Amino acid sequence: MALTGVTRPGHIQLRVLDLEESVEFYTNVLGLVETGRDTQGRVYFKTFEERDHHSFIIREAPEAGMDFIGFKVLNEATLDLLETGERVRFTLPTGHEMELFATKTILGNPLGDFNPKPYNPGLDHGISPVRFDHALLYGPNVNDALALLTDVLGFHLTEYVTLPETDIKGALWLACSNKAHDLAFVEHPEPGRFHHVAFLMESWERVLRAADIMSTYDVTVDIGPTRHGITRGGTIYAWDPSGNRFETFQGGLAPYPDWGPIRWDWSGLGEGGGLDVAKRVLHETFLTVLT
Ligand code: M3P
Ligand code: FE
DSSP states (O other): OOOOSEEEEEEEEEEESOHHHHHHIIIIISOOEEEEEOTTOOEEEEOSSOOBSOSEEEEEOSSOEEEEEEEEESOHHHHHHHSSSSEEEEEOTTSOEEEEESOOOBOOOTTOSSSOOSOOGGGGSSSOOSEEEEEEEEESOHHHHHHIIIIITOOEEEEEEEOTTSSOEEEEEEESSSSSOSEEEEEOSSTTEEEEEEEEOSSHHHHHHHHHHHHHTTOOEEEEEEEOSSTTEEEEEEEOTTSOEEEEEEEOOOOOGGGOOEEEOHHHHTTTSSSOTTTOSOOHHHHHOOO
C-alpha cells in the first residue's frame, strides 16, 4: 500500500518522577541516544538507528504517564487537508493528546545511508531497539476514537476484543501502515491513561538479550518473554523507574488493510492466549497497572 496521509508514529512524550534517574535508565538500560534538551527541561532521545531528531521525550513531573503521542503525516499538504498549520494537536475521545506533524529535523544515524554496514558497536549499547513502534492507551469511548482514527485519519482496524457477554469492542489495535498496529486502546473509565510504549527489536534473539539486560539492571518485568496471540508479536513488558510500562516487541503479523480485523472475545484475550500465548492467562496487571 502507498503510505499517504498519516504514515507512522513519530514520537511520544512521557512524564517521569526523577529526570536524571530516567535519563540514566533510557540511555544505559534502553540504550537510547540523547539528542537534546530544551528550556522546559525536556530531554529528547532517538534510537541508534532512527534518523529523526527524536522519537522519545521525557519531562519531570509529580506523576508518571503520557503527555502526548505524535504521528507523522506525509507532507505539509496533508496537514492542510486534515486541519491547518504546521502541527495539529487534538484530544482523542479517550482523553489522550495526539499531534500530527509533517517535518522534523533529521540527524541521520551513524550507519549512514550510502553503502551502509549492518553493524556498529553503538547497536550493542543497552537494549538498543530499532525504533519507537507503537503505544497502548487506556481511556473511555474507544469506539469514538476508532471512528475518528479510521474515518478521518485513515487508520484501519487490525484486531479487536469484545467485552464480556457483548459484541461491543473493548480493545482495539489500529494501524496506519501494514504493521500489526501503530496504536492500540483498551476501554477504561479514566481518561488519558497510559499502558505502554513499545520499542521494536530486530529479532527474537534481541528480545531475549533485552531480558538479560533487564536482569542485569534489576528492571521489574511484568510479562514475558513470550508472544502475544493478538498481533503475534514476541514481547516483554517491563517498567521504567517511574512505573511507566515499556515493551520490547518483535515480529508479528503484517496485515494488509483489505484483510479486515481479527476478532477476539474476552476469554480469547486471556485463556485463548491473546495477551500471553505461553501462559494463556489474563494477567491482572494488564488491566490494573497504568500510569
Ligand atoms: C501488543 C501490545 C495483547 C496483545 C498485545 C499486543 C495485549 O503488541 O500492544 O502490547 O493482548
Ligand atoms: Fe505493545
